[in-house]
Amino acid sequence: MHHILICDDEQDIVNALKIYLSSPDLVLHEANNGQQALEVLEKNDIHLVLLDIMMPVLDGISAMVRIRQQSNVPIxxxxxxxxxxxxxxGLNTGADDYITKPFNPVEVLARVRSQLRRYTQLGGRTEPTAPEPDVFHLGGVCLDDRAKTVTLDGEPVSLTPTEFEILKLLIANPGRVYSPDEIYRQVWKKEPFDIDNTVAVHIRHLREKVEITPSEPRHLKVVWGRGYKME
Amino acid sequence: MKWFTKPETAAEAAVSRQKIPLTHRLWAKVVAFLLVILMIPTFLGTCLGIFAMWQTGVYTMTEQAMLSSMVENVAAGIAYDAADAIAYDTIEYAARKWQNSNVASLKVDMSGEPSRQYGITNGGVPTNRTYTYEWIFAENTTTGETFLADKDILTDPGFQSEDMKVSHIAVTITVPDTFKFGDEFYLVSRVVQLLYAFRVWAYPLAAVSLVLAIVSLVFLLCAVGKRKGLAEIQPGWGTFVPADVLTAATLFGGFLGVQVMVESTYGHESVFMVFLLAVGFLFLELISLGWLMSITLRLKLHTLWTNTVIYRVLRLCYRLLRKIGHGCSLILRGTPTMKKAVAIAVGVVLVDGFFTAATAWGGEAGWWFFRSVIFLAVVVLLTLSCRRLYDGGKALAEGDLNHQISLRHLYGPLKDHAEHLNAIGEGMTAAVEQRMRSERMKTELITNVSHDIKTPLTSIINYTDLIEKEPCDNAKITEYAGVLHRQSDRLKRLIEDLVEASKASTGNLDVQMAPCTVNILLGQALAEYEEKLASSQLELMTGIEKNLEILADGRRLWRVFDNLMNNICKYAQPHTRVYVTARPVAGRVEIAFKNISNVPLNLTAEELMERFVRGDESRHSEGNGLGLSIARSLTELQNGRMELSVDGDLFKVVLTFPLQPKNKQTPPSEKR
Known part of the structure; x- marks a missing residue:
């Protein structure tokens, strides 16, 4: 049972979100401004906050700053x-995710689930207990080279061998930008000759699998005109 | 031109030979030359003769009267000689030359103190031509002085008859009608005869010689420089001599000729005199004619002025002056204003001082020093002020609107000018700020309005989605909800595009320029569109050159490609090919997108580019027409250019960016 606080000054939107998020394992609370949200948070054990920014009385950013003083609940x-x-x-002042209106209900649900998983199941561990050379973590993505498995926020993801190799290359070197030619050389083990956008197409497919919103990737990022990286 | 071609038949040859103008023939020129040389003295001589004949009365007297008058003149001369001879008693000797002459008879009678007589008779036809002359021969008894005079001297009141021995001399001379001997009388009669024969012909001769001389001269001048078989005017053997040198030589020659002629009049025999005159005149004629021809030839060649020593000297001077001026201007341009002005002022002062020193005394030198100091101080002050104004104006021109010119030590109009410049700066700053504020406000307004629109839109989208998902028996409601969903989605995109277009066109976007490899970026972009293209049944043809680097903001450039590819997916005719090419063109990278429109494009490229404008026929389909406008604004923000062209159904977008030289040192992940 997870408690979720939906805070928006527009009652219609709150209602809509309640409909989308209605699920047996979720308890939904609502608030119409930042002040109310703080009150609800004090009274209840909330696992996740969906927070609007532009609200009367107390706006979302200020409310978030106040929340962060006491709690690390996902916002x-x-x-x-x-x-x-x-x-x-928003992200710098303590938010865990940012969704713009008008939103896609399915995306909201996926992101809520993702944040809940991280908060309740994966979030407790801040440092890996032992170095695992063949297991890579980055954001919600976890790649286990021995088991040849990839999980996203704990959910298994099925990848083709090529996609797996590309992801392994990128996740093993977070922050480093790989050009398509470099990826081709390392994954295909061949000289890149007339490969056109082979790599780009594979990456796009990969992105669709490991990202909630492929057009706005959180981890597997496109460096336009240069290549790809994970961070 | 025709002269150079070989005549093909004899007839043609004859024709072309006939066609050679007279001016091109050498013999004609020689004849004309000689004619001029001859006709000019002929004309002058005839004129002189006519003048002399008028003077002597040839045209007013009959031949007989003239002959008588002339004969009488000769007779008077003989009579005087005879009187003179008898007065000094040498008549026997003198009379010898009259013994075999045309003098019919000569009788000399001297009466008084002393008195003598003499007479000769040669015979001949008796005539009435008998002339009598009387003279007085006087001798001063005291001084012994003698003189022969007309008899009228006796009635002269100044004549002192005392101390004088006076003799009367009477000479009677008879001359026949016809002259047998070749003496003076014969000569005179022949001359008169000739003159009267000539006097009628003198006028036509003068006229004809004048006309001939002029015609020949004109012809000669026309013909000068023309050669047989050559169309162009040919330079002669003398044209290399500068015209002024030639003129000076001609004048000198003319002077010499005149000298010769003048010389001839001094005590030479008449034959030699005539010879000298003729030679002098001929020489004058030759050199002046030669000069005239040469000058004419130069005129024809257009070298009269250029081929002179004066011209060359002037040109040399001009070039020298220009070089000096050029050098001075180079020095001046290379020197800063301040140093320049001070250098000039110091130069002026030094020159002034030099002249003062050359002419003046102590007091004046002091005055020079005093005024030099004042002058230099004023110059330095003025130059410094001008320099400050110059810097201020330059700063303004370069866009530094905050630059303020200090008003210290600026006076009069310079101070006013500085104030005006400062005012311009302030005015411009205000205007620019105003404009920027208004642009910012416009963007902010659109952004804020978009936030306010998005909130109700979120509800609309969500609830239409909910309606769609609600199980419903009525199929129409499901269908209507679908319409609502689609349209609200479109509205959402429209709002997002509107905000982006507003920001892009006002430059209210931060652009992070970084090296960008075109083929990688295009590959990434095309990969994104692979499926969409396939679903639009479009075949993609690429011709992308490798390793083209440009400086761009990858994210923004992706937006440009995104918009263009989106456009293509929407508006390209299915089952056609889409071409995407990238190649370097003259230091720039040209990226072209070409597709076939699915509807006729009845708009020009400019109209398509305008914000909100779309092919009217495609208004029914999705999209809002902002795509191209955003793409163009974003391209321009990245120093690129976007050109649209419509050729029938071929729709072409060409992006060009400055080619970035490949820099190996650039780390692959320099900046994100």
């Missing part, structure tokens, strides 16, 4: 502000 900002600066500000 997903759900807002109409879609500018990059807003996203950066």
């Amino acid at each position: 997903i900002l759900l807002t109409a502000k879609s500018e990059d600066t807003n996203k950066i500000l």
